[in-house]
């Protein structure tokens with residue numbers, strides 16, 4: 001089947017970007033002429049500085065692990081990674097994406113972590129037809145109105161991870177909840193996912209408190225929460241912000257008095273830094289450290305051996321991004337020009353994920369299980385399956 005991706009030439013791509021058209025066009029056939037010998041160029045646009053640094057590192061580490069496990073070659077071609085720090089700053093997204101596609105001439109872009117950066121990246125990837133794998137950012141739009149055949153996500157939509165928490169709280173008779181989140185796309189969409197599973201079934205959201213990203217001054221929010229005394233507080237924070245929030249929560253004397261819940265980002269990859277303050281926190285997510293799948297046991301052991309620390313959900317998503325790229329390239333013998341066939345293979349790929357089996361929705365977002373977890377001795381342990389095969393509504397995707 002011929003799709004628009006068979007027609008997008010490097011010449012057109014570069015022409016749209018207004019960079020080195022002649023030189024690049026002459027370089028292109030050479031790349032195909034040497035076929036299997038040329039390296040596949042994979043550009044990462046991930047945070048290697050700022051509050052989301054550890055998320056970007058974890059994704060990169062695990063993706064590199066997946067490539068190493070494939071013998072360092074995909075579809076017979078060696079891999080070259082070009083890493084750019086997104087700084088989790090949306091205003092920089094367009095320039096940096098153009099740099100990867102136009103100047104670095106990457107075959108795949110992998111990123112980002114931050115939903116705002118994802119919006120800028122996806123817009124360009126969509127226009128240019130460059131293969132894009134999102135290993136974290138949950139912006140609903142990426143697999144909603146911005147969905148495209150060349151854009152895949154191996155993580156979640158922001159709507160998904162908090163959605164099961166509404167039922168968890170209602171089943172325990174906790175009806176009055178305050179929401180507190182970084183007030184950008186991810187926090188707002190996460191809150192909406194939670195509300196969609198809570199409010200129509202009798203839950204009451206008393207108050208929503210937004211904190212500008214990436215600020216970590218939580219004192220006035222905590223004082224307000226203490227005076228409201230809700231049954232529970234649902235929060236969206238991750239990385240460095242999650243460490244600070246959980247510690248501040250305990251220091252404010254709220255731990256053990258009001259239940260603190262959220263999507264699992266609150267305690268992913270950060271329990272060591274949070275220490276005793278994290279113990280007992282319950283969250284919902286598509287992953288837990290103790291998932292009893294052979295693929296998870298093997299992955300965690302390999303990650304620890306390679307990097308000397310424990311794996312987290314960001315690593316799982318990066319590992320699966322690596323596996324997805326591998327499936328696509330192996331299906332076409334490394335011919336990155338055969339986009340339609342590569343896309344088809346990626347859509348139908350069966351990935352042995354540490355999180356367990358998941359499938360790609362028609363909008364290219366994982367359909368996956370979500371677990372209720374609890375932090376015990378610094379480990380995000382599975383409590384129970386909270387929702388099975390949860391699919392994002394993918395509103396506005398017309399692919």
Ligand code: BEZ
Pocket residue numbers: 113114115116136137138139158186238265
């Ligand atoms: C986001 O911006 O989409 C995001 C960042 C960190 C964790 C989860 C989602």
